[in-house]
Amino acid sequence: MCRSLVLVLVLWGLSLGALPGCRRQQEPTAAAPGKTPLVFKYQPLGDPVAFRELLADFERKNPDVSLTTEALPNSSDVAHQFFLTALEGRADDFDVLVVDVVWVPEFARAGWIADLSAAFPPERMRAEFLPGPVEAVVVGGKTYAVPWYVDVGVLFYRKDLVPGAPRTFAQLQQYARDAMAKDGTLQGYVWQGRQYEGLNCNVFEAIWGHGGNVMNAQGRLELNTEPARAGLTYLRGLITSGISPPGVTSATEEEARRVFQAGRAVFMRNWPYAWEEAQKPDSPIRGKVEMVALPTASGEPGSGTLGGWQLAVNAHVSEPRRRAAERLIAHLTSPEANVMMALHYGRNPPRPAVYKNPELVRQKPDIARLLTLVEHARPRPVTPYYNMLSDVLQSEFSAAVAGLRSPEEVLKQVQRQVDYLAGSEPTQEQAK
Known part of the structure; x- marks a missing residue:
């Protein structure tokens, strides 16, 4: 079977529940009475043991939430197409999503991801996170995502x-x-x-x-x-x-x-x-x-160039689920979670203070010494039409080189x- 047909079938299978005529209108997953159901869409990190413990810790601290995780393919293009189809169809069967650094302006302008400024004020973001990631997630003076981990050329x-x-x-x-x-x-x-x-x-x-x-x-x-x-x-x-x-x-x-x-x-x-x-x-x-x-x-x-992934909230979910989603994002992007992600998965922290953590310096000195480099990382053009423009840039730049x-x-x-x-x-x- 040709690769293009396989990709179409994969995307169709991933997004079927998100199409306007097929999407689920009920709560995303069965939950015990009095609990708020929460679905987190993310791409696998590797050995899941440490990450599962991080999620279990959230559930212990938030007994009113019933958390479900759903893995996406590791391909950025496939994940982008899934979210594009699902969110355009106003899918409400997932709450927290992982977004590439260049997707945030596109999704924000379309009204697909929620304004998180009340829970994560831009001024606090600028005080706690590296400047490049903040520039990528604060759009029009509002916070639409929170940096999870970063990368740099x-x-x-x-x-x-x-x-x-x-x-x-x-x-x-x-x-x-x-x-x-x-x-x-x-x-x-x-x-x-x-x-x-x-x-x-x-x-x-x-x-x-x-x-x-x-x-x-x-x-x-x-x-x-x-x-x-x-x-x-x-x-x-x-x-x-x-x-x-x-x-x-x-x-x-x-x-x-x-x-x-x-x-x-x-x-x-x-x-x-x-x-x-x-x-x-x-x-x-x-x-x-x-x-x-x-x-x-x-x-x-x-x-x-700044790379990395951010956590955002589906704008189509109910208010109780949105509030629970904000709590999950705060947990997953905390300094303690940053350290865990660096130690177990080699993911570079988005908070400058974490690079001085004694355990990180001892176990992962290669990550700890990246601070100066990630501080100077610059995002690709922060514009809602970047993804449309990217193919044009690739073709033209390729012709030049x-x-x-x-x-x-x-x-x-x-x-x-x-x-x-x-x-x-x-x-x-x-x-x-």
Whole structure:
């Protein structure tokens, strides 16, 4: 059976209960008299023992709630499509949902997720959480989700092959050339150049690294700029100069990681998960790797793309269930839960104070030292039409890094698409 048909059938099976003519109007699950039923939709984390205990602790502290968990596929695209179908159909058979960092503005504008500002005031969010995640979940001055765990783009380098961490793009290229000259089997720099969302992350980081800001003062996406041209030119130049192999244009995170971990590359852009992989007992590069901020044109520490997941509440559920959902989110995003998620699942905390937790520092020093990097993480454009625009960006950016079209041509086309979507965006009055 072809993959597209399988995906359609999976999505159909997941979302059948959420279609307007099929959705369940009753409470989501049977509960004992006097208890509020609560359904949590999330993607599996791995060994469920520690997470089950965290949920059991919530039930002990909230005896008036009957909690049910329902797992989703790990694929972000499949999860997004499920929620898109279910929430558009006003499904009310689940309460708490896990949302990608780029979905929050889209779901908030559509009225699909609840305003949580009363339980999680924006000012308190800014005081307790990292700035990047807060920027992603506070939309129009209101809190629509709470950060659960975060991710950030980082640079890995072989400390046995180069004199130190490159601070500038020029240093990275020179260090790579020197190492490649000594060992002709090495590749200089591997990153994510395939036509998918990971490429967007790499391009945004290159733009930021050249002093750009993809959002203008009016909150509109602006990409036809000199820093954007410089960023795309830099990425294409890595390939034409031979520092990055031609195959980087088909690489995702894992393709890049496998090359780097096999000891065949000097530098790699990836997410922090690759650190633990590099330190495994059978890893050829164990003890030979460092993880640092991305370089920039100026030499200032670069900003990695913000990744991660947030917890939101279905706007279509009843008031009692919404209040219970807020309590569950507060429990799952507490400092204690942040520590558990880091220790057992390697998930990076969204609260800066947690990085100084003694147990975390002792057991997971690699996560503890990420604080400076996650503090400087920047979200992708916080706009309700980002998911519609993402495919356009992927296609156009891919054409630029592959050399099919010039950065100038690509960015003009991208800006036309951006302006079209922005022009069709309703005003606040129309959206009410």
